[in-house]
Amino acid sequence: MTSTRLTGREALNRVLASELAVNRRAVVMGETVRLAGSSGVLHGLYDRFGPSQVIETPVSENGIFGAALGLALAGFRPIVEIYSADFLLVVANEIIGDMCKWRQQQARPGPMPIVIRGCMGPNAKGGLGPEHSQSMEPYFHHAPGLVIVTPGTPRDMAGLLRASLRSPDPVLFFEHRRVYDLADEIPDDESFIIELGRAEVVREGKDVTLVAWGWMRSEAEIASSVLDAEGISVELIDPRTIAPMDHEAIRRSVARTAQLVVAEEAPRTGGVGAEVLARAVESAARPIRVARVSMPDAIHPYSASMERLFIPNANTIADAVRRLVSSARSAPPVLAR
Amino acid sequence: MLTAKRMTVEDLASAYRVMMLSRRFDEWLGELNHRGTPVPHYHSGVGQEALMVAAVTPLRRTDQMIYTHRGYGHLLAKGISLREIALDLFMKAGGTNHGLGGVMHVNRPDLGVPGREGVFGGRFAIAAGLALAAKLDGRDEVTVCFYGEAAGARGNLYEALNMVVLWNLPVIYVAENNGWSFSSRTEWLYPEGRMSRVWRGFEIPVEVIDGNDAEEVFATVSRAVARARAGEGPSVIEALTYRLEPHIWRDKAAYQPPDEIASWRRRDPIARAARRLLELGMNQNEIDSIACWAEDEVERTIAAVEAAPDATWEDGRHQMEV
Numbered sequence: 001m002t003s004t005r006l007t008g009r010e011a012l013n014r015v016l017a018s019e020l021a022v023n024r025r026a027v028v029m030g031e032t033v034r035l036a037g038s039s040g041v042l043h044g045l046y047d048r049f050g051p052s053q054v055i056e057t058p059v060s061e062n063g064i065f066g067a068a069l070g071l072a073l074a075g076f077r078p079i080v081e082i083y084s085a086d087f088l089l090v091v092a093n094e095i096i097g098d099m100c101k102w103r104q105q106q107a108r109p110g111p112m113p114i115v116i117r118g119c120m121g122p123n124a125k126g127g128l129g130p131e132h133s134q135s136m137e138p139y140f141h142h143a144p145g146l147v148i149v150t151p152g153t154p155r156d157m158a159g160l161l162r163a164s165l166r167s168p169d170p171v172l173f174f175e176h177r178r179v180y181d182l183a184d185e186i187p188d189d190e191s192f193i194i195e196l197g198r199a200e201v202v203r204e205g206k207d208v209t210l211v212a213w214g215w216m217r218s219e220a221e222i223a224s225s226v227l228d229a230e231g232i233s234v235e236l237i238d239p240r241t242i243a244p245m246d247h248e249a250i251r252r253s254v255a256r257t258a259q260l261v262v263a264e265e266a267p268r269t270g271g272v273g274a275e276v277l278a279r280a281v282e283s284a285a286r287p288i289r290v291a292r293v294s295m296p297d298a299i300h301p302y303s304a305s306m307e308r309l310f311i312p313n314a315n316t317i318a319d320a321v322r323r324l325v326s327s328a329r330s331a332p333p334v335l336a337r
Numbered sequence: 338m339l340t341a342k343r344m345t346v347e348d349l350a351s352a353y354r355v356m357m358l359s360r361r362f363d364e365w366l367g368e369l370n371h372r373g374t375p376v377p378h379y380h381s382g383v384g385q386e387a388l389m390v391a392a393v394t395p396l397r398r399t400d401q402m403i404y405t406h407r408g409y410g411h412l413l414a415k416g417i418s419l420r421e422i423a424l425d426l427f428m429k430a431g432g433t434n435h436g437l438g439g440v441m442h443v444n445r446p447d448l449g450v451p452g453r454e455g456v457f458g459g460r461f462a463i464a465a466g467l468a469l470a471a472k473l474d475g476r477d478e479v480t481v482c483f484y485g486e487a488a489g490a491r492g493n494l495y496e497a498l499n500m501v502v503l504w505n506l507p508v509i510y511v512a513e514n515n516g517w518s519f520s521s522r523t524e525w526l527y528p529e530g531r532m533s534r535v536w537r538g539f540e541i542p543v544e545v546i547d548g549n550d551a552e553e554v555f556a557t558v559s560r561a562v563a564r565a566r567a568g569e570g571p572s573v574i575e576a577l578t579y580r581l582e583p584h585i586w587r588d589k590a591a592y593q594p595p596d597e598i599a600s601w602r603r604r605d606p607i608a609r610a611a612r613r614l615l616e617l618g619m620n621q622n623e624i625d626s627i628a629c630w631a632e633d634e635v636e637r638t639i640a641a642v643e644a645a646p647d648a649t650w651e652d653g654r655h656q657m658e659v
């Protein structure tokens with residue numbers, strides 16, 4: 001099977017183009033989409049598919065998301081771009097209140113095929129400020145009825161976006177700004193798909209289970225190599241979707257390692273990591289030891305150099321693993337920073 | 338300018354039947370409530386029947402309609418049966434949503450009633466999306482979106498407004514100015530108590546009409562629908578009416594002055610439509626028989642619905658799995 005080396009941005013563009021080509025009722029909508037969207041993902045789509053499939057909107061998030069729901073009710077498949085994932089808070093009600101609840105409240109089991117996608121997190125330079133850098137998945141994973149996707153590689157971006165475009169449920173598809181610039185071999189096959197809700201064991205290991213997604217997956221990979229050289233064997237799992245979360249894959253790994261570290265980019269309290277740890281503890285047949293690496297419970301500093309002190313990276317992840325592995329059994333769970 | 342389509346005596350008579358059915362059902366629920374059986378999510382539409390019904394009768398089955406929480410006239414006029422509405426209201430098995438949404442989420446997509454959102458404000462853009470879908474598909478369907486003082490005060494209205502004018506969408510927004518928003522007077526919420534002022538910044542038709550005059554409602558909405566179908570874009574109708582009953586089942590509405598209610602009772606849209614029917618040549622017996630028919634219909638429906646089994650979570654979930 002042939003493949004092509006593509007960046008995350010290019011991989012997403014290709015999947016969107018193939019969807020628009022086969023489904024006349026698939027429409028991309030959002031701000032600045034006529035040019036290329038807020039992060040360049042939509043480059044060339046307007047020229048190719050025109051204004052009835054690539055719909056430039058005013059900066060009217062409530063308007064856009066409400067209209068997307070109306071389109072979905074009329075049998076369309078809206079693919080909505082949010083300018084930056086942070087701004088989803090503006091439309092939390094359209095998403096959680098309307099899109100998620102609609103089918104149950106009207107008892108209509110048909111699809112609610114809305115894909116909401118957009119860039120998230122700090123880019124490599126950082127310093128985008130606290131209104132353009134947050135990890136948004138914790139805010140939404142509490143809401144029943146949503147699929148939340150956090151691809152950590154261009155290949156996953158392609159395969160998971162295609163799966164999202166087949167989803168009967170509304171999807172939040174979070175594109176980490178740093179994953180856009182990675183490059184991968186992506187299968188050319190237009191049916192290449194990665195099932196939603198399936199974790200990937202990125203690296204097998206026996207001493208400790210490490211769970212990371214989005215950009216943290218890349219940092220955790222580096223940390224795992226470093227630890228391996230020190231004699232700590234890490235099993236790295238990327239859940240790839242936050243909802244549904246593949247708790248079973250994590251449980252299986254932890255059944256062998258009995259030690260679990262979650263690395264997440266968002267602040268700690270009420271995070272996705274908390275849920276992962278809680279489920280692992282609940283489902284473990286024997287006592288396990290757990291730790292989290294996260295951003296502290298703080299607002300992103302605007303300055304890039306200050307921000308770097310807050311966001312977990314390979315070093316802080318490796319430290320957390322070392323501490324967990326070396327500390328005495330009676331010690332409390334390791335808390336990074 | 339498209340000429341107004343007038344109601345024939347048959348049109349008015351059939352609207353009158355639906356108005357009467359809506360009224361009798363409301364009265365029955367009000368009575369039940371009065372006797373101490375709370376009727377959850379019951380918002381009486383008494384006084385607003387001309388608006389609810391005559392604004393829907395110009396629509397085709399395939400036209401989309403977003404209704405408000407108040408009254409059952411919109412739903413009945415769009416072809417949903419009283420039985421379905423009552424089953425939903427009493428959380429009985431059957432109905433349109435099997436107890437999963439109750440009377441606040443009655444829906445029949447096949448009749449152009451996709452459902453309702455309960456957090457006010459979303460509807461303006463949802464309606465825009467429904468209208469956009471018709472336009473993209475090249476279908477000449479229109480969407481009618483009713484809204485009250487509460488939704489109309491949300492900023493969402495402006496975003497949708499800008500979009501529907503920008504994209505010239507086939508949508509008609511109908512403001513139900515019924516004098517009150519729960520315990521707040523419309524005048525306390527909108528300058529001079531008018532809900533449609535905000536739309537005037539755009540060069541689209543914005544009409545303020547007597548919402549208790551079924552013929553005027555019908556003619557105005559027909560004009561707006563014809564315009565939208567012809568690809569001429571959105572329009573807005575603010576219908577002035579009055580909420581004659583309390584806001585909700587547990588409201589005593591002591592804040593509504595009795596003389597104000599009395600003066601609006603004299604403008605009752607049902608009595609008014611009956612007078613017009615007489616003028617147009619219908620005889621009093623025929624008119625009275627409509628009231629009897631509605632009474633019977635409500636009684637029979639209620640009896641059947643009371644006997645129906647309660648909806649269960651399992652039943653609801655089962656509906657969601659098919």
Ligand SMILES: Cc1ncc(C[n+]2csc(CCOP(=O)(O)OP(=O)(O)O)c2C)c(N)n1
Pocket residue numbers: 380405407455456457458484485486487488513515517518519580584
């Ligand atoms: C966003 C939002 N805020 C508040 C409410 C609570 N609410 C329910 S009914 C109501 C008053 C409705 O008044 P109006 O829109 O005038 O309609 P009416 O009841 O008079 O028909 C309010 C404020 C809501 N449902 N959604």
